[in-house]
Every structure is written in C-alpha cells, then in structure tokens.
Amino acid sequence: MSTVKVTPEVRDGWDSSSVASPAARARKRLTSPGASVAAVVIAVLWTLPTFGLLLSSFRPEDDIKGNGWWNWFSDPQLTLESYREVLFGSATGLSTYVVNSVVITVPSVVIPVTLALLAAYAFAWMKFPFRDTLFIAVFALQIVPIQIALIPLLQIFVDTGLNGTFWPLWIAHSVFALPLAVYLLHNFMREVPAELVEAARVDGAGHVKIFRAIMMPLVLPAIAAFSVFQFLWVWNDLLVALTFAGSTSDVAPLTARIAELVGTRGTEWHLLSAGAFVSMIIPVLVFITMQRFFVRGLLAGSVKG
Amino acid sequence: MDTAEKLAQMALAIALFAGAMGLILLLVGRVRRRADLVQAVAFVVPAxxxxxxGLIYPAVRTGYQSLFDRTTDNFLGLANYQALFEREDLLIVLRNTLFWVLVAPVSATLIGLVYAVLVDRSRFEAFAKSLIFMPLAISLVGASIIWRFVYEYRPDQQNIEQIGLLxxxxxxxxxxxQQFILNAPLNTFLLIVILIWVQAGFAMTVLSAAIKGIPQDIVEAGRLDGLYGVKMFRYVTVPSIRxxxxxxxxxxxxxxxxxFDIVRTMTGGQFETSIVANEFYTQSLVRGNYGLGSALAVVLFVMVIPIVIYNIRQLRKADIR
Structure with a gap:
C-alpha cells in the first residue's frame, strides 16, 4: 500500500548490527541500565506464553490438566504422546490436514507469482492503452478487504461445481494475492536500468527474450520475498479456509481444523497444545530460513491482511 | 481422497499454470503483426x-446484496445498515470494533518502537528482535491458543490448581x-492483547530499519545540543522516523x-466480543443472513478508506518537507 523508504544499507542492516562503529558501542554504554531491564521485561513477556504452551505440549496429559506448566521444573517429565495422538489419533487425525495445508499452499503461491510476473512486466516495460489507469486500479485493489468478495465468490464456485475441491481455495488465494504481487514485482522490474533493456532491444531481443533473460534472474529476490509472504499468509489463513472448505472436509487445512478443535475440545489441552505446534512448525521453519527475504518484503511493500 | 491423489492434483494445478505461462511466452514470441499490443494484452489479461x-464483480455484487433480506429475495433498501446502528447486539459489535482500532495499532506501534530503540546496536540485537518477531510467523489461530492457555480458568476449589498463567x-x-473470557468488556481487551503481541514484531522491524536510516549527522547534532536518552528519543528519533x-x-x-481469526478462535463472537469482521462471518456463513452479512462487509470496506486517505495525505506532506 505504501512504501517505507529505506536506504540500501538499511535493507541489509537487519542482522549486520554487530558491525557498529566503536563510537556506536561507546554510545551504547551511556544508555541506562533501566533501558536494559525494560527490554528484558518485554522480551520475557513476549516469549513466556509460547514457552508455556510448548513445554505443556511435551508433558503427560494428566500433568497438563492437573497443574500449571511451571510445576514441570519440580517434576520434569517429557513425552511425545500428545503429538502422536493429535497427529494420528482417530479423534483428531491432524496428519491428513497437514497434507491438505501443503496441497493448498504450494499452488496458492505459484499461481499468483506466474500471473503477476507477466502482468508486472507488461505494466513496467510495455506500452498499451490505459496502462497507467489499469495499474493504479490494481494497486488500489490492495486495500479491499477480502470479506467483501467472499460470498459471491462462493456462489460462483457452487454454481460451477468446483465446491468441495481444492480449486476454490487456490483461486481465491491467488485472486487476493494478485494486487500486492503485481505491485511488488512491478516496482522491482522498474528498478532494472532502462539502458539494459534498450541494449537488449537493439540486439534484436523481443519482450519474451527480455522477460526471460533479463527480468527473471534480476527479480528472483523479489519473487522470493513475495513467496515467503504469500506462503505464510496462505498457511496461516483461517477465513478463506472456513469459507471455501469448512473445518472437517476433505480439503480443509490445519488452521480450520485446529480452530474447530478449540470449539469442540477446548479443555483437551494436550491435544490443543500439540496441535497448535504442529501447525506452527512449518511456517516457523520457512520463516527462519527465509527471514532475510521476509524482512525485505516487509520493508519494500506492505502487509496484506 | 488419499494423500497421493491430493498431491497429484496439486502437481496438476501447478503444471497447468506454469504450462499456461510457458504457452503465452511461446505464442507471444511468434507474433509479428501489431506485435506490441497483442503481446501486452497476452501478458496482462490473465491477471x-x-x-x-474474482474480486471486482463479487465486491459489486456484495454491495448490491446488502440492500436485500437474508435470502437476497426481497429488496429492503438501507434497512440492513439501519439495523447496524439500532440493534443492540450489533451496536456492541461496532463499539468493540472501535476499541480494537483505537487500542491495538497504537499499543503495538509504541511497544515496537520502544523495543526497537532499546535493543538498537546492542550486542544481542538480532536475537532480541527475533523473539518479538517470531509471533508474526505463526497463525492467529495458533496465537489464540497460546493466549487462551494463559487466560485459562479453573474453578476456585480445593485440590484444583490453576493451569493458566494469568x-x-x-x-x-x-x-x-477470574473467568477472563466471559467477563465483558474486559474480555475484548484480552483478545486485543493477542493482536498487539503479534503486530508489535511488525512495528519493531519497520521502525528499527527506519531508526538505522537516521543520518548520523542529525544524531551528532542532537548530542552536541546535549540530548540523551528520553530527550533524544523525543526530539530526534521520533520526528526523524515520522x-x-x-x-x-x-x-x-x-x-x-x-x-477475524482471533475472535473466531477465542469466543466465536460470544460474550459480547464480536467485531465487524467476525460478525460478517457469523451472519453470512453461520446464520445464513446474506443481506446483513453483505452490509457488514461493505461497512468494513468503508471503515478502511479514511485510514488509507489519512496515510496518503500524511506521507505526501512528509514528502513535501
């Protein structure tokens, strides 16, 4: 939606903070111990809830339900039983929904990327009537809350007989991702020097050649940034999932199933804790390995929601 | 469907779109007559x-349906919108939405900002940041479960121990x-805490980058004027990253x-915690009241617009300066 201007050094500055100048380090010593205490307090407040549930997911069922997780330190017992039950037990069977989440997410990342790459290139480097108007329209669509499209979209899927398959989820996620994807990729393609494109033209390269040989390699980081974004968005989505797949069907993802468990088995904390972490492990892994791209995406564009 | 079948469908969908893209590129490369226009159309039209x-037609249709009754058969005019401001349960929904918008963004931004300043250039900066940042990677459903466990209540009796931290x-x-989740209006604020917990990481990341972008000479000038600590924060850092x-x-x-996810997972909108985004879902897909549900979706859209306009105006002002 809007762009935070950052200098190139800042873009990469996320984890290069350790190379602060001697002057900066000297300055650090001048800040009060109060500041350090405040930082530690916030960090603990932010971490403790997750830690409590994570520890609980490894405690025996009776322990979780009998007393608080802080008692674990006086009676340390660990088990994987909750994970076994939540993944493969007949009552929850989350392993099926893990597969569903993967099957939903991967095409929902690939489809908008392919469509947006083509459109972004056209908006950036081709001439056609109403180009700028159309681009502004696509850009503006980013602010539209997806709620406003859900019900008529559902009607379309019911009418075309697609309901109950993965297609409604793939298509809906792709549609809702397109405005941001086109906008982000367009911005990156615009940054490619015009001389480079002109030189290729003079050498007789057409749009297709330029797109494949020049743009694609240069915008790979942007594709990665958007893909991480979209992956996390789709994997963690609940609204689109509930609307087009419900919570227990053949095509429902993890989030929908777990949200439903909270409603029906809200006191079965051994299932809820393990289930929650089953749903978190993949996005957290993606996030940790792709953190650089994710941060770059955050800084370059906006957050969809 | 078994796993193999699902994976096959997934591969098919990906192949279909990758193939379509390849085909467009292949065909477009061969066009000779009126090449520019044909090529542009081929590139832009799929998206x-x-x-x-998938977006524009449904949005218009939602606006149209908001003027009809629950089954979208009978025209009602603006009655659905009127109900929003008259029915007591829906007024609570609007009030709660106001609470959310007033409390969550400011709190998350403030915490993110303070934390970004506190850990800036410290030895553990990368690690300290990732602690606050991590909630951004997980689903709001997961975040809700984490906090539901914090708020969990056990009856206050002998031999029964509390398992919720709070x-x-x-x-x-x-x-x-306390039965935190049942006590209105406190429960709404406890749900807002979850969103603050998630969004503070976003605020911190963007603001931290902005802080590192503050030109060094401005900071030095502040030092020469004797600005340190809180004063530096107030008169140099904050104005610079406006x-x-x-x-x-x-x-x-x-x-x-x-x-929508937080309210849906924590309470389903019960106990006076519903907000517009959740009420849209409840009315449309749980109660089957398409008319009112559509009106709620339109209201959501209308509420976003002033925020966007404010954003554009302020940024334009900043650019001029």
Missing part, C-alpha cells in the same frame, strides 16, 4: 481477468481467579479492522 471475476499469578498475589511511524500505524489499523 486482470482473474481480478475482475490466573495463577492472581492466586499467588492472593486474589480470586513517515515510517505513519505507515506502521495505518497498516496495523487496517489489519486490525480485517482481523
């Missing part, structure tokens, strides 16, 4: 067509445990309006 059918803290301090602050505030505000 635009999908947006037209109630245990109350007990340790000598108070009675555009980033506006972006963060407005982005979180819009995200707050649209957020």
């Amino acid at each position: 635009l067509a999908l947006l037209a059918v 109630n245990q803290v109350l007990v340790w301090l000598g108070f009675e445990p 555009p980033a602050l506006i972006v963060v505030l407005t982005t979180i505000s819009i995200a707050t309006l649209k957020v």
